[in-house]
Amino acid sequence: DTAVSQTPKYLVTQMGNDKSIKCEQNLGHDTMYWYKQDSKKFLKIMFSYNNKELIINETVPNRFSPKSPDKAHLNLHINSLELGDSAVYFCASSQEGSEQFFGPGTRLTVL
């Protein structure tokens, strides 16, 4: 069973479009995260979310928004996609204070 899953694995879209990436964890964790890994391979945290608090990295444009329908899901919505949004996006989860478990990543390409 996959602990942290993401869909889709690959996403190719045009500039200006709106898209979503879904993430689900079956570990019963209370906190989920989104990371962005750019072409230079640096992994940067975007959001941290549990049922109490959303923490946003101040460098993330407000075109990006996390949506959590329930404790096991944290989806990433991106509006008005730009070329610079092309990257691999990783979802992760943890029981707060413990190690994070990462999903397989979603490679987003904006044309």
Add this chain to the structure above:
Amino acid sequence: DAKTTQPPSMDCAEGRAANLPCNHSTISGNEYVYWYRQIHSQGPQYIIHGLKNNETNEMASLIITEDRKSSTLILPHATLRDTAVYYCIVRPAGTGGFKTIFGAGTRLFVKA
């Protein structure tokens, strides 16, 4: 910015121990040392973490110096599948998940 310094790359012969160093001279008393690795095109994978004492699990050992300003991750018998980027991270205990800051890491090449 990452609070750790790691060599950009290292080589290791298959079957030998891989010793990956990490400097964290500004570590605070309540901060843990975490190690993750990222095998090509996959999500990062947790390896081990520690506060003061040395730690060992099925994957690796973590040696932390007494002053806690540096640590070493040891893969006792490296295999080709251990080729990956290894990240050393310091972060607070408790609500520190958001402060899991990944630096550039060490790219470990395990050679046959």
